[in-house]
Amino acid sequence: MESVCWPYFDPEYENMEIRINPPSVSIDNDTCPDYTVIKVDSANKHGILLEVVQLLTDLDLTISKAYISSDGGWFMDVFHVTDQLGDKLTDESIIEYIQQSLGPKRVTSSRKVKTCLGRIVGVQSIGEYTAIELTGTDRPGLLSEISAVLTSFGCNVVAAESWTHNMRVACVVYVTDESSNRPIEDEVRLSTIKERLSNVLKGNDDGSKGVKTDFSMGLTHRERRLHQLMFADRDYECFSDSSNPTLLDENRKPVITIENCNEKGYSVVNIQCRDRPKLLFDTVCTLTDMQYVVFHASITCNLPYALQEYYIRHMDGCTLDTEDEKHRVVKCLEAAIERRASEGLSLELCASDRVGLLSDVTRMFRENGLSVTRADVATRGDKAINVFHVRDAYSGNLAMNIDMKVVEAMRREIGHTMFLQVKNMPGDIANSLPVDSGSKFRFSFVSLFKAQLDRLSYNFRMIKF
16 A cells, blocks of 8 residues: 655644744833833734733733734733732732743743732632533522522532623533532533523523523633623623613713724724723723734723724734624624623622522522622632622612611621621711611721722721621
């Protein structure tokens, strides 16, 4: 039999340019008096901008200005950053983490680092948790029903995040088995859980929009995955009716325009909206997942507003030539910005972690007429750190106060080690809380996170039991 010869391809060929011209990361605290300047130079590839922005965002850094250029096969970014307390970046462990994650070896630091807000960022073992992804039609009490199902099947919720937008909901939940603290691998048990969760999501749905329940082993980037889930669910095509108003009124909605620069062969996307943490991540994530390439960009933040300008093309090299395509991109960017926007009350809960805690807390919200619009659930050691954004479940309006019977119910249910922090609370509500030492509730300015005490305590009210 005649032998056949095939040409040899070096498996490292695709990485040759990076090996010849390795990435360079510079972190400069001297040039600007108020910001740390981070410069990243690297061979260009699709998604590299999102990779950098995602890393900085995960470290709870605020990007005040950014200049991005990736034309000609080379990627050059400059970011002006502070931590979310407004300070320059001086923590050597975080500086080293950035350099190792974005530098020549592209190796994430093996040790975990703590951000200015007390969050832990670092490598976790794949397969440490079972991830559950859910999408469906939102309704009051849905998160309570989901967490009750998980509790009934002996699932310990280690972390979770839930977003709602335009009457749709997406949720990513990490669970372990209650008895073993290991991922759930029993196929029969997983199938039963999936069936129960699917039934909960369906509720009284008229079938106009579907529901989805999936499992995966290991960790995903929760926030990017939530964007992907809601994009796949086409939440940007939905419209809220009068009984379910959007979170943002008309004068606070983002203003987005798209024009073609025929001379240079780009489509220019301009975004003007209220600034908030992680805004840049949300817009870059959406453009990347829609298969657009950012060649140049300029980001500025003049509080309380942010201005973003992107020069983009589709991955096939084409600009946005039709009005339908431009309209779709505008709607998707609007949705990405609004998904994380929250007004009204934000309730931050710190309590001893246990199986069923999330179910108990969300049940009390439901029983007292509060609907969760966004939730971020995490555990740190033996403590559960939960943040809930709520609105009135019956009218759909923003919840601007919290009835003290909700607080009393939480105290009875959860115990005396619970801390509840209420943000955006009107002054008349704050003044109604008992403050004398003999009262049932003791009112103080204690923060959940000591690092924020000096700068943030005047914004919050804390109720301690």
